[in-house]
């Protein structure tokens with residue numbers, strides 16, 4: 412198994428699960444955003460850019476992986492608005508070069524980290540996979556573009572893929588906690604605030620939701636990782652290319668998440684209220700029934716209290 416971005420948050424937890432079930436794993440990560448310490452000791456680690464054809468082809472040649480899980484990329488919506496070029500470069504251009512390296516060596520099963528950001532402002536909630544794809548950020552556009560590129564490569568080269576559209580990844584495994592740099596995600600920022608750090612900004616209090624704050628679907632990172640193992644098996648068993656949502660199917664408002672953190676940690680969480688951020692929809696909640704049906708997947712660990720508790724218990728000192 413070849414895992415790109417395996418030194419990052421979701422890639423490292425998935426690598427742990429793959430190794431736990433006995434798979435041989437090679438991780439490629441350039442450490443632009445990930446950390447070496449996140450890579451399982453039993454994985455082969457290559458520090459390289461996914462666009463480096465010489466390195467990728469040498470790895471594929473040597474290890475002959477039956478599938479690839481492609482996590483590597485940049486992930487911050489706001490940064491993609493400020494610097495779209497680096498998102499097009501990482502998430503589309505280098506990812507396409509990576510695909511070219513794979514097809515030259517007949518690697519034809521690709522599981523891809525897509526995102527709920529492909530939907531932009533959905534017309535219907537919960538969101539199913541047929542919702543219009545109208546991303547509202549360069550980041551979301553790169554994910555939608557690469558899904559389509561995978562489709563072109565299937566027609567031209569027979570590459571089959573599963574695009575997994577994650578909603579909000581959250582929570583910690585026994586070994587790893589979410590720690591992006593910069594951290595733009597809500598739950599780690601609220602937990603940092605509970606540890607005595609900064610005030611949490613709540614963007615928008617006038618959304619058409621019960622408490623006026625935005626509603627999101629949080630899915631536990633271990634549930635996400637588990638879905639990747641199932642997606643790999645599905646492709647290796649000959650499954651057809653498909654895109655699927657990965658979410659819990661339940662939404663929580665920003666204030667509900669803050670209240671859950673206050674309850675679980677028994678700490679203060681100072682809050683300041685700010686205007687809505689451009690492009691932030693009121694409510695993003697998945698309809699995860701396709702993944703349930705096709706992968707027999709359940710978001711068993713994605714209860715919000717469990718997400719918060721798992722992250723709080725292993726937070727860095």
Ligand SMILES: NC(=O)c1ccc[n+]([C@@H]2O[C@H](COP(=O)([O-])OP(=O)(O)OC[C@H]3O[C@@H](n4cnc5c(N)ncnc54)[C@H](O)[C@@H]3O)[C@@H](O)[C@H]2O)c1
Nearest residue numbers: 416418419420421440441443444445460461483484524580
């Ligand atoms: N975290 C979420 O809530 C979420 C939601 C939807 C989709 N996703 C997608 O899931 C994937 C993983 O997200 P994450 O939260 O683990 O992010 P992360 O930043 O923790 O991990 C991404 C990893 O990719 C590596 N990387 C980036 N560009 C690279 C390149 N050109 N070559 C080699 N390595 C490179 C980084 O060093 C990092 O270790 C991303 O593609 C992201 O867009 C994440």
